[in-house]
Amino acid sequence: MTKWVYTFGDGAAEGRAGDRNLLGGKGANLAEMCSLGLPVPPGFTITTEACTWYYENGKTYPASLEADVAAALDHVAALTGRRFGDSANLLLVSVRSGARASMPGMLDTVLNLGLNDGTVEALAAESGDARFAYDSYRRFIQMYCDVVLGLDHEIFEEILEDRKASLGRDLDTELTAAEWQAVIGLYKARIEEELGRPFPQDPQEQLWGAIGAVFSSWMNQRAITYRRLHDIPASWGTAVNIQAMVFGNMGETSATGVAFTRNPSTGEKALYGEFLVNAQGEDVVAGIRTPQNITEAARVAAGSDKPSMQKLMPDAFGAFVDISRKLETHYRDMQDLEFTIERGKLWMLQTRSGKRTAKAALKIAVDMANEGLISKEEAVTRIDPASLDQLLHPTIDPKAERNVIGMGLPASPGAATGEIVFSSDEAEEARSVGRKVILVRVETSPEDIHGMHAAEGILTTRGGMTSHAAVVARGMGKPCVSGAGSLRVDQRNGTLMAMGMTLKKGDVVTIDGGNGQVLKGAVPMLQPELSGDFAAIMEWADAARRMKVRTNAETPADARMARSFGAEGIGLCRTEHMFFDGDRIVAMREMILAETEEGRRRALAKLLPMQRSDFLELFEIMAGLPVTIRLLDPPLHEFLPKTEEEIAEVAASMDVSAEKLRRRTEALHEFNPMLGHRGCRLAVSYPEIAEMQARAIFEAAVEAGRKAGKLVVPEIMVPLVGIVKELDYVKARIDAVAKAVMEEAGVEMDYLTGTMIELPRAAIRAQTIAETAEFFSFGTNDLTQTTFGISRDDASSFLETYRQKGIIDQDPFVSLDIEGVGELVRMAAEKGRKTRPEIKLGICGEHGGDPASISFCEEVGLDYVSCSPFRVPIARLAAAQAAIRKD
Ligand code: ADP
Ligand code: MG
Ligand code: MG
Numbered sequence: 001m002t003k004w005v006y007t008f009g010d011g012a013a014e015g016r017a018g019d020r021n022l023l024g025g026k027g028a029n030l031a032e033m034c035s036l037g038l039p040v041p042p043g044f045t046i047t048t049e050a051c052t053w054y055y056e057n058g059k060t061y062p063a064s065l066e067a068d069v070a071a072a073l074d075h076v077a078a079l080t081g082r083r084f085g086d087s088a089n090l091l092l093v094s095v096r097s098g099a100r101a102s103m104p105g106m107l108d109t110v111l112n113l114g115l116n117d118g119t120v121e122a123l124a125a126e127s128g129d130a131r132f133a134y135d136s137y138r139r140f141i142q143m144y145c146d147v148v149l150g151l152d153h154e155i156f157e158e159i160l161e162d163r164k165a166s167l168g169r170d171l172d173t174e175l176t177a178a179e180w181q182a183v184i185g186l187y188k189a190r191i192e193e194e195l196g197r198p199f200p201q202d203p204q205e206q207l208w209g210a211i212g213a214v215f216s217s218w219m220n221q222r223a224i225t226y227r228r229l230h231d232i233p234a235s236w237g238t239a240v241n242i243q244a245m246v247f248g249n250m251g252e253t254s255a256t257g258v259a260f261t262r263n264p265s266t267g268e269k270a271l272y273g274e275f276l277v278n279a280q281g282e283d284v285v286a287g288i289r290t291p292q293n294i295t296e297a298a299r300v301a302a303g304s305d306k307p308s309m310q311k312l313m314p315d316a317f318g319a320f321v322d323i324s325r326k327l328e329t330h331y332r333d334m335q336d337l338e339f340t341i342e343r344g345k346l347w348m349l350q351t352r353s354g355k356r357t358a359k360a361a362l363k364i365a366v367d368m369a370n371e372g373l374i375s376k377e378e379a380v381t382r383i384d385p386a387s388l389d390q391l392l393h394p395t396i397d398p399k400a401e402r403n404v405i406g407m408g409l410p411a412s413p414g415a416a417t418g419e420i421v422f423s424s425d426e427a428e429e430a431r432s433v434g435r436k437v438i439l440v441r442v443e444t445s446p447e448d449i450h451g452m453h454a455a456e457g458i459l460t461t462r463g464g465m466t467s468h469a470a471v472v473a474r475g476m477g478k479p480c481v482s483g484a485g486s487l488r489v490d491q492r493n494g495t496l497m498a499m500g501m502t503l504k505k506g507d508v509v510t511i512d513g514g515n516g517q518v519l520k521g522a523v524p525m526l527q528p529e530l531s532g533d534f535a536a537i538m539e540w541a542d543a544a545r546r547m548k549v550r551t552n553a554e555t556p557a558d559a560r561m562a563r564s565f566g567a568e569g570i571g572l573c574r575t576e577h578m579f580f581d582g583d584r585i586v587a588m589r590e591m592i593l594a595e596t597e598e599g600r601r602r603a604l605a606k607l608l609p610m611q612r613s614d615f616l617e618l619f620e621i622m623a624g625l626p627v628t629i630r631l632l633d634p635p636l637h638e639f640l641p642k643t644e645e646e647i648a649e650v651a652a653s654m655d656v657s658a659e660k661l662r663r664r665t666e667a668l669h670e671f672n673p674m675l676g677h678r679g680c681r682l683a684v685s686y687p688e689i690a691e692m693q694a695r696a697i698f699e700a701a702v703e704a705g706r707k708a709g710k711l712v713v714p715e716i717m718v719p720l721v722g723i724v725k726e727l728d729y730v731k732a733r734i735d736a737v738a739k740a741v742m743e744e745a746g747v748e749m750d751y752l753t754g755t756m757i758e759l760p761r762a763a764i765r766a767q768t769i770a771e772t773a774e775f776f777s778f779g780t781n782d783l784t785q786t787t788f789g790i791s792r793d794d795a796s797s798f799l800e801t802y803r804q805k806g807i808i809d810q811d812p813f814v815s816l817d818i819e820g821v822g823e824l825v826r827m828a829a830e831k832g833r834k835t836r837p838e839i840k841l842g843i844c845g846e847h848g849g850d851p852a853s854i855s856f857c858e859e860v861g862l863d864y865v866s867c868s869p870f871r872v873p874i875a876r877l878a879a880a881q882a883a884i885r886k887d
Helices: 017-035 048-056 065-080 119-127 130-147 154-167 177-195 203-217 221-229 296-302 314-331 358-370 376-381 385-391 424-432 446-454 468-476 532-544 556-564 575-579 584-593 597-622 644-654 658-667 680-685 687-708 724-745 760-764 766-772 780-788 792-804 821-835 851-860 869-886
Strands: 005-009 043-046 093-099 110-113 238-244 255-260 272-277 335-342 345-353 404-407 409-412 415-421 437-441 457-460 480-482 488-490 495-498 501-504 508-512 517-520 548-552 570-574 627-630 714-718 752-757 775-778 840-843 864-867
Touching (some): 005 065, 017 048, 017 345, 065 238, 093 203, 110 130, 119 130, 130 154, 130 177, 130 203, 154 177, 203 238, 358 385, 376 869, 409 468, 424 437, 468 480, 548 869, 556 869, 570 575, 570 597, 570 864, 575 597, 584 597, 584 644, 687 714, 714 724, 714 775, 724 766, 752 821, 760 780, 760 821, 766 775, 821 851, 864 869
Parallel strands (some): 415 437, 548 864, 714 752, 752 775, 775 840
Antiparallel strands (some): 043 238, 093 110, 093 238, 255 272, 255 335, 335 345, 404 517, 409 480, 495 501, 508 517
């Protein structure tokens, strides 16, 4: 026989905290609090299984449920000396929902159930407080109508407001018993009018109405939407808790409140919460009256003149402090508590682990580990890696005033202030003289990279969360607001129109990439730092972690930033990104557009010293840590000149006619550049490009080694290999250059040559490719594109539809598609190791900074993950958690 009902009360309970799946979070914790001997009003929980049964059986109840509920009510009667529906010894109950995962505000609670026109008189007589009795009754009617009978609560608010206005009263607490009685009369008349039948008077009918309402609320639209957003399966169901009422609205010695055992926004170890005298249930959070502080310290800090609970009700306060300590120690986590004081006596109504900010989470975890409440390893598992993002960028001081002049998408987190500029060149110019700017564009393109680097933040008026601006800004860790459609950029006149205002170049704005706001002027900021609690958690994470964490970086600024965040090398240096700046793009275009090897070599000779000095600087910054440099990879169209001006510039530098150059540009046009002449295909066609790059790398390595007095071991990565012979061909050129450079310099040097695995064919042929490749780096951006046959740049228009229709759970470009792309990764790793057991394995796609993907990398046994600098701390923590879970 299935047990559908679990009782609790008076120091004992049939359930435990561990029965969360069966009893829901609220029910399991009520049971646990009872077993701990805490003062909890007795009651019982109808299991989530009963809810599932209800839905599987055409919304009916299991046969024995009615008898089980009756027996449980008898049990409550035995503990309280009160009977449900019995005027002589009135028992009122609350009916509370509670799923496994907390679903705030989704499934509402009904209080004071069991009241009717008769029992309310009994309650008035027994309590000696008619005002209290009628207040309770009108609350019950309101809640029951809202939750169970589906009447809009506003009709009651209207009646009450009218009444209060005509009586000249501000607060609900000022109404007398007779006045409440009159309000109830109006409520009941209105209910009959709306429903065509009177408000139900039979307590049993009320009870089963409420139980049914809780079960059916599991399938209401709000709950369904919430579950979808939070990945909660519909099959879990909700439990129903039925519990004897205690009353916080029984006059001035009664109160109701909520509290956290530690401060949920700062993490400070101090009881934090609010309460209201002579109030019930959700009055504290409803904002009808201003709540009071619980502790004196908090009252003083808040500058409030309303007495604290500590002052007003010292006994109840003392008991509450003891209980809050006991619960925190018992659950070994910060608790979120709900309580009621009835005529001086404290009752606990709920406990659960409290939600907290990222900052508070760090402080609480570190403090608890230092207090010996949890282990350091446990502290590491308590932090959500993704939440660290909030702490890694400057943010607007929450106390600052915000003068919002526009709104866009929160494309890349963090806030930035600067003067407006409208072009990337202006941004760079301003930066070179030490001015801070916000780059404002309609949208950005690859040619804006130098401007984006130079700017503090980026603001676009067009484009979504996956627009060029958004993706590149996130990679750079720069704040970005994209698609701020209410703003108008007038490029020609150099103005930005916002809410009727015209801003000019040089005017100061602030963008908040965390919420998409555009603000006028400078706003006070808080700077990110990896110190204090954050640093402590990182240190403990590093101790638990197996995989290394590298960064994707090509600029000195990024490399330095990544090191300050704890990067252990560079996993991906994209050399093409080094060619957008200043004069370089012209030499680069010259190289691409040259029709002969000789012409290319001429352009390459200009690029060589630039590359060499870039690499030298990176080697120096990384001070002996591994650096993987990828040979030229991109589809060439990204570099082709577009405007007449650009064509003229390159033509002049090459000493050919603009017309000729235009024809050459057209000849290089490709239909599918992403699948076109790129990656190692370029090195096969034009080996001189790979040779120049290899030379720049080796010469820089020799020089860096000389300066530092120890050898640098460069890792050269050949992109987009699908056929081992491609790699063989390119590697032969690299080896030849290495030999030449070593002879010229008179030194011996180690280096590794490897490949990106970013084509399905490479994964399939990994066993053979590993005969040549000394390392694999999984380029999961391209591998995802080529495995799905979906172009990332075009995917946003339909992937969201796929998500909504349940065809995919997550964007595979954000979180690795473990069963598809992941399978290729796993296979290639295994095959690679078979050929070359010591082969180095890493990942360098955007997935290298995604916690779920990192967990998969740990499972497959990769040696490292590589991610953008700002995600390095997130990856360190996620890698540690994955290692801890694997143990
Ligand atoms: P939620 O899940 O929305 O927090 P609860 O079931 O916790 O809903 O109920 C909300 C509030 O109602 C509680 O915080 C408490 O103040 C009040 N409440 C619930 N049950 C009782 C009870 N038996 N006696 C007194 N107050 C209660
Ligand atoms: Mg609530
Ligand atoms: Mg609650």
